[in-house]
Amino acid sequence: MLLILLTLTLIIWIAATIDAAIGFSKLDSLEKARDIETGALLSVIVAARNEEKHIQLSVQSQLVQTYQNVEWILVNDRSDDKTGSMMDELKEIDSRVKVIHLTSLPEGWLGKNHALFEGYQQASGSRILFTDADVMYSPGAFAKAVGYFEAHELDHMTAAPDLSAKPFWLKAFVAFFLFGFSYYKRPWLANNPKSKTGIGIGAFNMVTIDAYKKIGTHEQIKMRPDDDLQLGRKVKEAGLKQRMVTALKLIEVEWYPNLKEALAGLEKNTFAGLHYRISMVLFSIFGVFVSQVVPFFTIFSNTKAIAMLSAINLIFLASLYTMVTKKMTRFSPFLFFALPFTALLFIFSIIRASYLTFKRGGIIWRGTKYTLNELRKKNDL
Numbered sequence: 001m002l003l004i005l006l007t008l009t010l011i012i013w014i015a016a017t018i019d020a021a022i023g024f025s026k027l028d029s030l031e032k033a034r035d036i037e038t039g040a041l042l043s044v045i046v047a048a049r050n051e052e053k054h055i056q057l058s059v060q061s062q063l064v065q066t067y068q069n070v071e072w073i074l075v076n077d078r079s080d081d082k083t084g085s086m087m088d089e090l091k092e093i094d095s096r097v098k099v100i101h102l103t104s105l106p107e108g109w110l111g112k113n114h115a116l117f118e119g120y121q122q123a124s125g126s127r128i129l130f131t132d133a134d135v136m137y138s139p140g141a142f143a144k145a146v147g148y149f150e151a152h153e154l155d156h157m158t159a160a161p162d163l164s165a166k167p168f169w170l171k172a173f174v175a176f177f178l179f180g181f182s183y184y185k186r187p188w189l190a191n192n193p194k195s196k197t198g199i200g201i202g203a204f205n206m207v208t209i210d211a212y213k214k215i216g217t218h219e220q221i222k223m224r225p226d227d228d229l230q231l232g233r234k235v236k237e238a239g240l241k242q243r244m245v246t247a248l249k250l251i252e253v254e255w256y257p258n259l260k261e262a263l264a265g266l267e268k269n270t271f272a273g274l275h276y277r278i279s280m281v282l283f284s285i286f287g288v289f290v291s292q293v294v295p296f297f298t299i300f301s302n303t304k305a306i307a308m309l310s311a312i313n314l315i316f317l318a319s320l321y322t323m324v325t326k327k328m329t330r331f332s333p334f335l336f337f338a339l340p341f342t343a344l345l346f347i348f349s350i351i352r353a354s355y356l357t358f359k360r361g362g363i364i365w366r367g368t369k370y371t372l373n374e375l376r377k378k379n380d381l
Contacts, residue, residue, distance in 0.1 A: 002294075002298065002306055003305060003306060003309065005290050005294070006294075006295065006298065006306065006309040006310060006313060007309060009290060009291040009295070009313055010309060010312055010313050010316065012291065013291070013313060013316035013317055013320065014316055016183045016316075016320055017316050017319050017320045017323070019183075019186065020182060020183065020188075020320055020323050020324070021323065022188075023186060023187075023188030023189070024188060024323055024327045026188055026191050026192075027187075027188055027191065027244060027245065027246055027327065028148070028243075028245045028246075029245065029246050029247070029248075030141075030144050030145060030148060030159055030245045030246065030247040030250055031144070031247070031248075031249050031250060033144040033145070033147050033148035033151070033245075034144070034147045034148075034151070035066065035140055035143040035144055035147055036067065036143055036146050036147040036150065037066050037067055037068055037143055038067070038068045038069055039067075039069060039146055039150065040069065040125065040126045040127060040146075041069050041070070041071060041124060041125035041126060041127075042067065042069060042070045042071070042125050042127050042128075042129060042142065042146060042206075043070075043071050043072075043073060043120075043123035043124060043125030043127070043128050043129070044062060044070060044071070044072045044073070044128075044129045044131060045072075045073045045075065045116055045119035045120060045123065045128060045129065045130050045131070046058070046059065046072065046073070046074050046075065046119075046131055046132070046133050047075045047077055047111075047112050047115035047116050047119060047133070048074070048075065048076060048077060048079065048083050048087070048115075048133035049076075049077040049078060049079050049083070049111060049112070049115075050079045050080065050081045050083055051079070051081075051083050051133040051134065052079075052081045052082040052083050052086060053134075054133050054134035055074075055083055055086050055087065055133045055134075056086050056089075056090065057136065058132075058133055058134055058135055058136060058137075059072065059074065059087075059090050059097070060090075061136045061137045061138075062137050062142070063090075063094050063096075063097075064139055065137065065139055065140075065141065065142040065143065066139055066140050066142070066143045067142035067143040067146055070096060070142065071096050071097075071098065071123070071124060071125060072090075072094075072096055072097045072098065073098045073099075073100065073119040073122050073123055074087040074090065074091075074097060074098070074099050074100070074119075075099075075100045075102060075115040075116070075118055075119045076099065076100065076101045076102060077102050077111050077112065077114070077115040078102055078103060078104070078105065078111065083133075084099075084101055087099045098122060100115075100118055100119060100122060102114070102115060102118060105368065108222060108223065109222045109223070110222060110223055110224070110225065110227070110368075110370060111368055112227065113218045113221065113222045113223075113224070113227050114218070114222065116130055116218050116227070117217060117218040117219065117222070120212065120217060120218070123209070125209065126208060126209050126210075127146075127149070127206060127207070127208055127209065128206070128207055128208075128209060128212060129142075129145075129204070129205070129206045130202075130205040130206075130207070130228070130231070131202075131203060131204055131205070132202050132203055132253065134253055134254065135161065135203045135204070135251060135252070135253045136251070136252045136253065137250065137251055138249065138250045138251070140250065141247065141250040141251055144250065145157065145159065145204070145206060145247075148243075148245065149206060152241070152243055153241065154206075154208075154241050154242065154243055155207065155208050155210075155211035155235060155240035155241045155242065156198075156200075156205070156206065156207045156208070156211055156231075156232065156235040156240060156241070156242045156243075157204075157206045157207075157242070157243045157244070157245065158190070158199055158200045158201045158204055158205050158206070158228075158232055158242075158243075158244050158245075159201065159203070159204035159206075159244070159245050159246065159247040159250075159251055160187075160201055160203075160244065160245070160246045160247065160248070160328055161201070161203040161204065161247055161248070161251035161252055161253050162247075162248040162249070162251065162252040162253070162329070162330055163178070163253060163254075163255045163329065164252055164253070164254050164255075165254070165255060165256075165331075166257075167258060167259065169259050169338075169342075169345075170255075170256065170258060170259045170262060171331055171335065172335045172338040172341075172342045173259060173262060173342050173345060173346075174255055174262075174329070174331070175321075175324075175325055175329055175331050175335045175342070176338075176339065176342035176343065176345075176346060177346070178324055178325075178328045178329060179320070179321050179324045179325070179339075180288075180346065182324045182328065183320065183324075185197075185199065185229075187199040187244050188244070190232065190236065190242050190243065190244040191242070191243055191244060193241070195236070196236055196237055197233075197236060198232040198233040198234070198235055198236025198237065198242055199229065199232040199233075199236075199242075199244050200228040200229050200230070200231040200232025200233070200235075201228055201229075201232075201244075202227075202228035203251060203253050204247065204251055205228055205231055205232070207231070207235065211235060211238070211240050214238055214240065215231070215234040215235055215237075215238050215240075216234070218231075220234060221234065223370070223375055225268045225269040225363065225375075226269045246327065246328065248328075248329070248330055259345075263348075263349050263352065266349050266353055267352070267353045267356055267357070267363060267364075268363050270349060270350055270353035270354070271353050271354050271357045271363075274350075274354075276357075276372065276375060278354070281350060281351075281354050284350055285347050285350060285351070288343050288346060288347055289343070289344075289347060291313075292317065292339060292340065292343040293340045293343050293344060294310075295309075295310040295313040295314050295317070296310075296314070296339070296340040297340075298310040299311050299314065317336075317339070318333075318336050321333065321336045321339065322336065357372060358372070362375060363375065
């Protein structure tokens with residue numbers, strides 16, 4: 001049985017490595033795009049709930065962008081810290097900033113999705129940039145993004161930021177997360193017009209107003225915790241032109257300050273990503289364990305065939321992991337040696353998120369509870 005499993009996983013890793021090599025070769029770096037300093041009005045929408053630690057620095061990094069024609073709609077989503085007052089201060093120092101203060105959440109909406117939708121209703125630009133409240137931008141980021149967007153006549157573009165992390169195990173976990181995301185979601189397919197696979201990243205989702213209306217706005221994904229991913233999916237399914245790029249030197253976000261908060265953050269969308277199905281949870285746990293933990297131990301097997309198959313598995317695993325870390329992160333590929341431990345940690349996060357979702361009867365996100373029945377009912381896309 002072990003020989004069969006190792007053979008099957010080897011076939012999978014060979015295919016995934018070839019697929020990634022071809023796919024990553026088609027991902028452009030936004031740093032290489034030409035700058036455009038003026039053009040169509042860009043409406044930047046930032047939704048924030050209790051983001052007093054980040055909102056001011058994030059928006060200030062945007063206000064100094066070299067691209068000139070920008071407006072900002074900052075949406076305070078029922079914050080009970082200083083987020084709202086900080087937004088008002090930003091409005092006072094720059095006339096391009098608008099602020100919306102929300103005090104209630106309509107039934108059937110997740111808070112962030114509702115806030116982004118409310119921001120869109122106040123937008124005047126022909127293009128919208130949905131971004132998070134903790135994202136930091138280099139001064140030329142908007143100019144290069146708009147330049148690339150126009151040059152390729154896009155309807156939607158998403159950019160992979162530099163996910164910064166300081167503690168070793170957090171860094172290793174981020175690298176593992178991006179590794180799994182890459183082979184599971186195959187984000188490069190966003191750049192293939194023949195594929196229906198779409199992608200969206202919360203740090204940077206730029207979309208034309210016409211495309212956003214065509215996909216039905218956030219009203220169509222109002223109960224999705226993974227709204228950023230689903231926005232990209234909707235765009236691609238509508239047959240619109242989409243591109244994913246990397247922007248590791250232009251856009252930076254600290255995913256989470258520590259491993260504990262990373263695990264807590266994954267509570268909201270891990271089970272959603274598995275479509276709230278126990279069968280998918282069990283399949284994911286089994287698949288990750290067999291393909292990414294077992295070979296590290298069976299390489300020491302006394303059975304020559306098992307040891308050899310394990311070694312070849314690890315070679316292709318390392319090749320794929322190195323490709324992902326070099327293209328999607330600024331981390332060292334030597335974090336590969338932590339892979340079996342981060343894989344086990346990821347399995348723990350899946351079990352934990354699923355258990356807590358059932359125990360609570362739903363998810364708790366930014367202080368608001370959304371029931372499991374409600375999420376399942378409204379997430380059948």
